[in-house]
Amino acid sequence: MDFYALVNARYSIRSYKTEPVPEEIIRRILGAARLAPSAANMQPWHFFVVRDEKTRRGLFSNERQAWAAAAPVVLVACSYPDKAWVRSGDGKNHSDVDIAIAMEHIVLAATEEGLGTCWICAFDPALVRSALGLPGEMEPVAMTPLGYAEAEPLPRKRKSLDEIVTWR
Numbered sequence: 001m002d003f004y005a006l007v008n009a010r011y012s013i014r015s016y017k018t019e020p021v022p023e024e025i026i027r028r029i030l031g032a033a034r035l036a037p038s039a040a041n042m043q044p045w046h047f048f049v050v051r052d053e054k055t056r057r058g059l060f061s062n063e064r065q066a067w068a069a070a071a072p073v074v075l076v077a078c079s080y081p082d083k084a085w086v087r088s089g090d091g092k093n094h095s096d097v098d099i100a101i102a103m104e105h106i107v108l109a110a111t112e113e114g115l116g117t118c119w120i121c122a123f124d125p126a127l128v129r130s131a132l133g134l135p136g137e138m139e140p141v142a143m144t145p146l147g148y149a150e151a152e153p154l155p156r157k158r159k160s161l162d163e164i165v166t167w168r
């Protein structure tokens with residue numbers, strides 16, 4: 001897909017078919033995450049592909065998120081903050097920035113594959129840690145269900161360019 005068409009085609013999908021996603025497609029999507037840029041090329045990330053239904057359900061405590069656990073795959077993007085680049089001037093750790101870029105590569109690659117996604121950061125990190133058995137140095141940053149969309153997306157609401165851009 002042309003890049004601008006791809007960006008236009010991406011929506012947050014909150015209802016999925018149970019149809020499985022072929023592993024080959026998941027691998028292509030993860031390949032796009034692997035090629036994401038990261039500060040100082042530190043690549044301080046690790047991705048979990050959660051296909052097991054019990055584990056998927058274990059990621060969410062809230063019944064209102066049952067739609068996410070019902071997708072055939074949930075991808076969880078984690079960081080190693082201790083392995084990320086830290087800006088010397090102010091000590092800002094860039095692990096969240098790196099994970100966000102990799103995650104958006106995942107989301108756009110999934111769109112190209114005809115799959116739906118939805119960024120999810122409203123989760124209980126302790127629950128996700130325990131469901132995936134994460135080591136202490138690894139932090140769950142974001143996740144997305146991955147699957148074929150069941151519902152049509154809602155219309156997009158966005159601020160105008162004039163509101164969000166300053167030209168100098």
Ligand SMILES: Cc1cc2nc3c(=O)[nH]c(=O)nc-3n(C[C@H](O)[C@H](O)[C@H](O)COP(=O)(O)O)c2cc1C
Pocket residue numbers: 010011012013118119120121122123153156
């Ligand atoms: C960092 C981030 C965290 C988000 N967390 C959640 C979430 O926990 N649950 C959810 O349903 N949507 C979540 N979203 C999706 C946003 O609500 C959605 O992107 C926004 O409303 C715009 O809609 P669109 O993605 O369909 O264009 C998140 C998006 C981002 C970028």
